[in-house]
Amino acid sequence: MRKHNRRYKDSVFVDLFSNDKTAKDNFLALYNALYNTNYESTDILKNIRLKQTMYMSFANDVSYLVDNKIIVLAEHQSTVNPNMPLRCLEYVTRLYEHIQNPRDRYSRALKKIPVPVFYVFYNGRENLPAQKILRLSDPFIMQSETLSLELVVKLININYDKDSQIVKSCEPLGQYSRFVDAVRRHIAVDKEHGFENAIKECIKNDILREYLQRKSREVVNMLIAEYDYDTDIAVQREESLMLGIQQGKTLGLTEGVHQKALETAKVMLTMGYPLADICKISGLSSAEVEAL
Known part of the structure; x- marks a missing residue:
């Protein structure tokens, strides 16, 4: 597979729902689908994604402040990380530091803060259920009926063949899921031209057509970066295993x-x-x- 420009750090998922000129419209459609609301104006959305979040840290994140909630989305295309609740805890702590006045922490008055909500959208190849709950307390060394700290992450399988309700009700997410399916199919038979062929198929079939026509070269670069990221993770795991041995x-x-x-x-x-x-x-x- 030929190499492309590696400067693209974000995934197509992040671009669609956080960076692109249509990102707020896409996220609003997703929010309406998640919460059964009918908002029409993106004015209620504030993108609060941490800009310093880079390639090898909290990858593929989308973060918005809406309806007094912090919505944090993350995408997984490989093995589900059972440590995601801990990573979300670290991430949301930085978000609170980013959006709250530092003086508020020392105020004598109680300062209200938005409610954090965490989602992981999974489109990897493992046979996972439509939804799954990951809890920060799951790996606690000692279990207790009374928890001093808890964080819940809802994992949603958005693979196109899983017939997910959220994929059906949110058009941008549904088209993205079909796009990922096309990429996966074409890469399996042609690693050299698979990305380009998948984009051509999607444009032909009206899947993210306007987006892909406008940003086809950027999309290829992002897909290459995602491919290299997954390869890097696999290599790191193998190296870690060999080091342990x-x-x-x-x-x-x-x-x-x-x-x-x-x-x-x-x-x-x-x-x-x-x-x-x-x-x-x-x-x-x-x-x-x-x-x-």
């Missing part, structure tokens, strides 16, 4: 050498060797030898 081997070897030294020192002690000679030959410290 190597560290285990090294640890085992080190422990074996130390055990051999202890056995040597014990034999030398029974034979009456001087302490200095035992330390020199075994490599142990005098304290270690004296402790035998």
Whole structure:
């Protein structure tokens, strides 16, 4: 697959719902679908996405302030990250720092804050249910009926073949889901031209037509960046696994050498060797030898 401009950090998902000139209209349609509302004006929306969020951190995020709620969306195209609630906690903390006056934290009066709501839209290939709840408390080492801290993330499977209600009721999300399906099909048979062919098919079939006609080259670059991101994650996981195996081997070897030294020192002690000679030959410290 030929390489394109890697400067694009965001995904097509983020561009459609956060950056593009139609992003607010798209997000408003999504919000109406999620909350069964009928808002028509995007004036109620305030994009509060953290600009410093980059490629390898909280990827593919969309954040809006609307109806006294902070809506945080994230997209997953690979394995679902069970640590997403913790990542959302870190992220929303930074959002509160961004939107709230720092002095309010020390005010004697109670300062109201918007309610955070978290969604993960999943369009990977794992066989996941239509919806799933991820909780910050799930991995707590100790479980308790009374929690001092909780955060809930709603995972929604938006794969086109899953017949999701939200995909049906939100036209921009539905078209995006069909676009992802087209990309996946074309890449499977032609890695060199798959992205371009998927875009051509979608334009022909009136799937994100105006958007893709206007930004086809940018979309290809974003898809390449997404592809490279998933590859990077896979490589990191593999490297982490190999590092763990190597560290285990090294640890085992080190422990074996130390055990051999202890056995040597014990034999030398029974034979009456001087302490200095035992330390020199075994490599142990005098304290270690004296402790035998």
